[in-house]
Structures are given as structure tokens and as C-alpha cells.
Amino acid sequence: xxxxxxxxxxxxxxxxxxxxxxxxxxxxxxxxxxxxxxxxxxxxxxxxxxxxxxxxxxxxxxxxxxxxxxxxxxxxxxxxxxxxxxxxxxxxxxxxxxxxxxxxxxxxxxxxxxxxxxxxxxxxxxxxxxxxxxxxxxxxxxxxxxxxxxxxxxxxxxxxxxxxxxxxxxxxxxxxxxxxxxxxxxxxxxxxxxxxxxxxxxxxxxxxxxxxxxxxxxxxxxxxxxxxxxxxxxxxxxxxxxxxxxxxxxxxxxxxxxxxxxxxxxxxxxxxxxxxxxxxxxxxxxxxxxxxxxxxxxxxxxxxxxxxxxxxxxxxxxxxxxxxxxxxxxx
Numbered sequence: 001x002x003x004x005x006x007x008x009x010x011x012x013x014x015x016x017x018x019x020x021x022x023x024x025x026x027x028x029x030x031x032x033x034x035x036x037x038x039x040x041x042x043x044x045x046x047x048x049x050x051x052x053x054x055x056x057x058x059x060x061x062x063x064x065x066x067x068x069x070x071x072x073x074x075x076x077x078x079x080x081x082x083x084x085x086x087x088x089x090x091x092x093x094x095x096x097x098x099x100x101x102x103x104x105x106x107x108x109x110x111x112x113x114x115x116x117x118x119x120x121x122x123x124x125x126x127x128x129x130x131x132x133x134x135x136x137x138x139x140x141x142x143x144x145x146x147x148x149x150x151x152x153x154x155x156x157x158x159x160x161x162x163x164x165x166x167x168x169x170x171x172x173x174x175x176x177x178x179x180x181x182x183x184x185x186x187x188x189x190x191x192x193x194x195x196x197x198x199x200x201x202x203x204x205x206x207x208x209x210x211x212x213x214x215x216x217x218x219x220x221x222x223x224x225x226x227x228x229x230x231x232x233x234x235x236x237x238x239x240x241x242x243x244x245x246x247x248x249x250x251x252x253x254x255x256x257x258x259x260x261x262x263x264x265x266x267x268x269x270x271x272x273x274x275x276x277x278x279x280x281x282x283x284x285x286x287x288x289x290x291x292x293x294x295x296x297x298x299x300x301x302x303x304x305x306x307x308x309x310x311x312x313x314x315x316x317x318x319x320x321x322x323x324x325x326x327x328x329x330x331x
Contacts, residue, residue, distance in 0.1 A: 001038045006031055006060045009044070012072070013052035013105060013137040014182055014205070021056020021069040050075055050108050053138060053183070075108060082107060083114040089127045097127050097167075101134040112139035112185055117147035123164035124192075124219055129172045135180035136188075142179070144190030145212065152190070152212055152247035156309070159249060159281050161190075161212060163219055169196030169226070177202040178215075178226065188213065189248075194224035200255065201231045209240045211248040214281070216255040216289070221281040223254035230255040230277075230289065235264030242274040244309040250275045253287035259317065260294045268300035274309060278316040288316035297325040 007030050010023035028046035054072045084100035092098045100115045107113060119125045125147070136142065144165035145152055153161035167178050177198040179188055184207045192214040193200040200215040216225040230252040231241055241260055242250050252259040252275055259277040262270050278288040293314040294303055303322060304311050314321040324331055 001034055001036050003038075004031055004033045004062060005040075007042075007044075007057050008060070009046055009055060009057045010069075011050045011052040011075075012054050012056065015054050015072050015074075019071055021054065021072040023056070023069065025051050027055075051106055053108055077108045077110045079107070079109045081109040081111045081113045083116055085116045085118050086127075087118055087120070089119060089125050091128070091130050098129065098133055101136065104140045105134060105137040107138055109138065112141050112187070114146075115140050115142040117144060117165055119147060119165075123147060123149050124166050125164060126166045126168050128168045128170065129176075131173055132176045133172075133179065135182040136186045137183040139183060139185035141187040142189070142191070143187070144192075147190075150190055153249050154246055156246055158283060159251065159276065161247075161249075163190055163192050163212075163214060165190065166192040166194070166219060167196075168194055169198075172196060181205060181208045184208065187211070192217075192219050194218050194226065196226045197228075198226070199228045199230070199232045200226040200252075203231070203233045203239055204236055206237045207239065208236075209243075210250060211240070211243055213250045215250060215252045216259075217251045217253045217281060217287055221285075221287070223287050225254035225256050225289070227256050229258040229261045231259070232261045233263070233267050233270055235266040237266055238269040239271070241270070241272045242312070244274055244305070244307060246274075248274055251279070251281050252277045253279060253289060253316075255289045257290060258292045258295050259289040259314075261292075261297075262295070262301055263297035265298060267298040270301045271305075272301075272303045272312060273305050275312045277312055277314045278321070279313055283313045286316035288318050291317070291319045292323045293317040293321045295323045295325065296331055299326050299331060301331050303331070 087095040
């Protein structure tokens with residue numbers, strides 16, 4: 001009570017599992033004096049721009065004793081969203097996908113940014129990273145359907161989508177995932193993701209969507225699976241894999257482990273709907289994932305739905321189509 005403290009503020013890209021912060025970028029400080037109850041309210045304008053959505057702070061007393069990092073809180077923003085356009089297939093540098101992901105991570109916008117594609121020449125275009133791509137940390141719509149020549153599926157029971165952006169992970173290294181969604185409110189659509197030595201798409205934060213993608217199946221329908229799982233959701237809630245519109249349909253086939261894997265206590269409220277899992281691009285044929293089509297090891301998730309458009313076609317997988325492993329759980 002009635003003591004002056006120096007508060008030092010930091011930002012970070014992701015929320016620590018404990019809910020407390022980790023310091024990535026120092027933002028500045030302010031002094032406050034507590035009231036008779038030991039509380040204080042304050043407003044501060046910091047000299048450094050935030051990089052990363054999450055903020056945390058320490059407090060230092062007059063004797064130089066500094067606290068642990070306080071709980072993180074998520075920053076709001078009024079900055080308009082930006083568009084980062086990929087204009088070449090280079091692994092790095094201006095106009096590359098890697099650069100777009102890096103630039104996206106440096107922004108804190110009021111709404112998701114857009115990562116668009118406008119690569120010259122006749123597609124499809126292959127981007128072959130030589131190492132792991134930067135994760136999606138700040139909200140963004142990574143939209144392969146913005147590439148000229150691409151078009152979404154329009155068939156209620158088939159697939160006539162034309163994808164023009166292909167991510168080939170054969171040279172990216174052992175255990176490397178295709179796309180890593182470590183932030184919330186991202187959308188990945190209209191890309192082909194094959195031959196990564198890890199998972200095709202790894203999701204570790206809540207509220208993301210993967211739609212209209214080929215994951216494990218190449219653009220011609222051939223089996224070019226990722227070494228591990230097509231789409232893995234780890235300890236994260238409220239994702240949509242596919243959807244009820246034809247345009248949202250994913251083809252998740254030919255991966256060397258599972259098609260879709262949902263696990264961990266925090267992985268609840270996830271929806272897998274409208275997809276072809278283990279089939280060819282048209283929903284027929286055997287392009288099975290090596291183990292299961294869909295594995296769910298947590299509670300409160302939905303595979304399919306109550307309307308016809310939500311049904312998945314799960315076929316050709318080498319072990320089981322759908323496995324529910326959550327003991328005593330409701331899915």
C-alpha cells in the first residue's frame with residue numbers, strides 16, 4: 001500500500017501455456033503509486049510499437065526487487081488490416097511467401113490481414129521451402145484462390161476445384177510442418193500441401209479454419225502424402241476443417257499417419273465437415289491415409305453434422321475410418 005512501483009512492459013507473439021508472459025520485445029515503462037489497498041490504475045503510452053498480440057509486465061519496488069512476469073493480456077487494435085502479396089516462388093526475400101508470413105507476424109491489426117498470391121506465368125506454381133516457414137502468429141487469411149487461374153469447388157458431391165499454389169516440403173527438413181497456425185483466427189484456403197516431413201497443417205491455437213485445400217494429395221490426385229498427419233489440432237479449441245459449402249471441401253488423403261488428428265484436453269468444439277478423407281480428388285478411389293482417416297482423443301468435437309452438406313466421405317484409410325479415443329468423453 002502507498003508505494004511507488006516501476007512497471008516494465010513487454011510483448012510476445014504467443015500466449016504462454018501458464019497464462020503468464022514471456023518477454024520478447026521491451027516496450028517501455030511507467031511509474032505508479034498504489035493506494036491504501038495496494039491497487040493502482042494507470043494509462044500509459046509506450047515509445048515502442050507492439051510486435052506480437054500479447055502484453056505482459058513486471059513491477060519493481062523502491063528496493064529494486066522485481067516481480068515475476070504478470071499474466072498476459074491480449075492487445076486490441078484499431079490499425080486497418082494489410083494485404084501481403086506473394087509474387088514469386090522464391091524461398092525468401094521480397095515477394096516470397098516466407099517474407100509475407102514474416103511481415104504478417106510484425107503487425108497487430110483490427111481484423112485479419114490477407115496473404116494473397118499473384119505469381120506471373122501459367123500455373124500451377126510450386127513453392128519449395130528449404131526450411132520451416134514462419135508460423136501464422138497474427139490473424140490472416142492465406143488465400144490460394146487469389147492466384148489467377150484458381151477456382152473453388154462448386155460441386156455438391158464432387159470436386160472441380162482448380163488449385164494453383166502448391167507447397168512442396170520435400171527439401172524443408174526432417175519433422176518440418178507445412179503450415180503452422182500458432183495464432184488464432186487464421187484462415188488457410190486454396191493451397192496444396194504435400195511432401196513435408198512433419199504434418200501438413202499443425203494447429204496449436206484456437207479459432208482457425210482450413211478450407212478448400214488438398215493436403216497429402218497432389219494437384220493431379222496422386223499420393224504425395226506428408227510424412228505425419230494431414231491436419232493436426234493440438235490442445236486447441238473451435239476450429240473448422242472444411243465446412244458445409246462445396247468451396248470449403250478439403251481433400252485430406254495419402255498422408256503417412258492420420259488424415260485429421262484432434263487431441264488434448266483443450267481440443268474441444270472442433271468441426272470436421274464436408275471433406276474427402278482418404279479418397280481421390282473426386283471423392284472416389286483409394287488414396288488412404290496410412291493409419292486413420294480421423295482420430296479424436298478429446299471431448300466435445302463434431303465429425304460431420306445434421307445436414308447433408310456436412311457429411312464427410314471417409315474411405316480407403318488403411319486402419320480405421322474414424323476412431324474416438326477419449327475415454328468417457330462425448331463427441
